[in-house]
Amino acid sequence: MLTLGATGAIYLAVEPQDGRKGIDGLAGVVASALGRDPASGDLFVFKNRKGNRLKVLAWAGDGFALYLRRLERGTFAFPAAGGVGVVVTPAQLAMILGGLDPAAARSRKRYARPDPANPRTV
Template sequence: MLSLPPSVRILLAKDAADMRKGFDGLCQLVRDVLEEDPFTGHLFVFRNRRGDRLKILYWAGDGFAIWYRRLEKGTFRFPSPNEAETTSVTVKAGDLLMLLQGVDLSSVTRRPRYTREAI
């Protein structure tokens, strides 16, 4: 089970990333491509061109951590960004969990839920 506080955003990078990149290379992608601050504590998710490898970069309070996953069969299907999201797609923790389990998020039907309007 993936348990994250509601303040943590999860951003899926739209474009493929070089999976040879480590901490510094992924931080640079977060700054330059996603135009975000890597020290925020948010999760930044990158996949390779074939879609069978995934890296998640996050700031753990006293250093960076990378979570890496390679599939032996199949691919990760990222949702396509809308007009407002040009470089990344923001998803919820449940969506990330489904994505890691192989669910295509475009085929998921969501029921209407209450959302509080921003003040």
């Protein structure tokens, strides 16, 4: 089962990957391009060239799990970054999987409990 943010960070590989790559191929990309340990407990998200498929590589404690999401129409909104990978929050990944663009999303103003140590917030 895929649980967002249960253990570690979530890395998006910015460069599209060959959709034919499986667990071993994507684990190689994680190690070589992202410089991370694929068995670290982090989630690694990859898109294909068309942008209509996402693969999530996860370490499940005793082996790897590979999840695939395919859109019948449209593409996933991936953040444009200058590097090879970008770290996102579980909420941002949920937005991407749900068809929203995290870059265009804005947070609404929320109540924040006053901090008694800071007189400006009381």
